[in-house]
Amino acid sequence: LYCLFLKSNIVLFSFFSLVIGQPAKNKRPKEHGENKIFNKKVKPKTSKMKERESADSSLKSQSILTQVTDKGRFQKLAATLSLSAGQSIELRCKGSNVTWNYPSYLDTFKDSRLSIKQLDRYGQLVLENSTAADTGEYSCWLQLCNGNKCRKDETKTGSTYIFFTDQEELFVPTPSYFEIVYLNPDKPAVIPCRVTTPSAKVTLHREFPAEEIEIDGTDIIYDAKKGFVYQHPTSDHKGIVYCKAESQGAPQISIKYHLLYVEVPKGAPSATIAASSSRVELGDSVRVICTVLGEPDVDVNFTWQYPGQEFERPVIIQNFWRLIKRGIGHTTRISKSVLHFEDFEAKDAGNYICIAQNLQGETTVATKVEQN
Numbered sequence: 519l520y521c522l523f524l525k526s527n528i529v530l531f532s533f534f535s536l537v538i539g540q541p542a543k544n545k546r547p548k549e550h551g552e553n554k555i556f557n558k559k560v561k562p563k564t565s566k567m568k569e570r571e572s573a574d575s576s577l578k579s580q581s582i583l584t585q586v587t588d589k590g591r592f593q594k595l596a597a598t599l600s601l602s603a604g605q606s607i608e609l610r611c612k613g614s615n616v617t618w619n620y621p622s623y624l625d626t627f628k629d630s631r632l633s634i635k636q637l638d639r640y641g642q643l644v645l646e647n648s649t650a651a652d653t654g655e656y657s658c659w660l661q662l663c664n665g666n667k668c669r670k671d672e673t674k675t676g677s678t679y680i681f682f683t684d685q686e687e688l689f690v691p692t693p694s695y696f697e698i699v700y701l702n703p704d705k706p707a708v709i710p711c712r713v714t715t716p717s718a719k720v721t722l723h724r725e726f727p728a729e730e731i732e733i734d735g736t737d738i739i740y741d742a743k744k745g746f747v748y749q750h751p752t753s754d755h756k757g758i759v760y761c762k763a764e765s766q767g768a769p770q771i772s773i774k775y776h777l778l779y780v781e782v783p784k785g786a787p788s789a790t791i792a793a794s795s796s797r798v799e800l801g802d803s804v805r806v807i808c809t810v811l812g813e814p815d816v817d818v819n820f821t822w823q824y825p826g827q828e829f830e831r832p833v834i835i836q837n838f839w840r841l842i843k844r845g846i847g848h849t850t851r852i853s854k855s856v857l858h859f860e861d862f863e864a865k866d867a868g869n870y871i872c873i874a875q876n877l878q879g880e881t882t883v884a885t886k887v888e889q890n
Contacts, residue, residue, distance in 0.1 A: 582612040583676025595678040603684040606646040611658035616641030621654035650687035650714040688763040701751035709746040711761035711772040718765035725758040753779040778849040786879030808872035820855035825868035833859040
């Protein structure tokens with residue numbers, strides 16, 4: 519009986535051991551410190567980190583520009599912002615040496631509504647009582663200076679395009695009622711009928727013959743920040759056009775744009791020079807003319823070298839330009855520089871050199887004036 523009692527107790531003990539969760543004898547015991555977090559190895563997820571770095575780099579341009587929405591509250595700006603005309607806006611750009619860019623007409627008319635200040639840690643731009651004409655790009659960047667030389671810090675910039683919406687002014691107002699747009703075969707041309715309301719429906723129209731111009735999204739595209747863009751201008755596009763906009767009301771018409779086709783070779787100025795006479799008498803007046811034919815929208819700078827220069831000979835130099843038509847729809851700019859002086863003297867005899875310069879290079883031409 520005693521032996522049977524002992525066997526039954528052993529069986530019961532084994533049963534209760536299994537129920538209360540005692541470890542099985544064949545289960546491996548844990549090493550010391552195996553459950554500690556700092557011993558756990560995690561494989562880095564490179565793909566997600568790269569995606570995050572890529573996203574951060576795309577936001578870099580917005581990182582230093584903020585809008586002050588309420589007192590003490592700041593908001594990072596997206597690529598575009600829509601505000602109602604009449605609102606005031608305050609922008610801040612982090613940095614101790616900040617440069618701003620904004621619609622140029624605010625500078626042209628020295629608008630008192632615009633205020634720019636540089637404080638210790640940020641630059642501040644305030645525009646009060648905004649109008650539809652204030653629509654445009656607002657940007658800032660940090661300047662890196664070494665002595666008197668400064669350069670733009672490309673890693674610390676910010677920009678946003680602000681639409682100041684006005685149902686009475688769907689098109690951004692311009693100071694003129696007529697503009698010339700040059701169509702160059704090797705670069706896009708923009709008809710700048712920008713809108714104040716990005717959701718407005720805008721169409722392009724030819725004045726004669728009266729018709730709506732088809733926008734295919736390839737050769738001609740529309741951008742609310744720019745207007746209509748001719749990607750590959752041709753002589754067929756020349757003429758007078760205008761834009762029409764509709765947004766919750768009667769349609770509005772833009773100013774007219776005269777499209778002129780231009781076909782002038784790119785490169786340094788094509789210059790010629792001529793004197794009023796190659797042989798002159800003492801006491802005569804002398805005129806030397808330097809002429810350049812070029813693209814209508816390309817400026818030309820002139821400099822002169824002449825015999826009396828070292829003697830500080832008083833001369834009059836006049837620069838001017840005008841547009842001329844060369845065949846149907848072709849327009850060229852003629853730029854001239856005229857050097858003129860009275861009372862020719864022996865020291866004035868010699869070579870007269872004109873240097874004409876544009877963005878593509880410079881051309882030097884010369885002519886000789888001798889004493890009779």
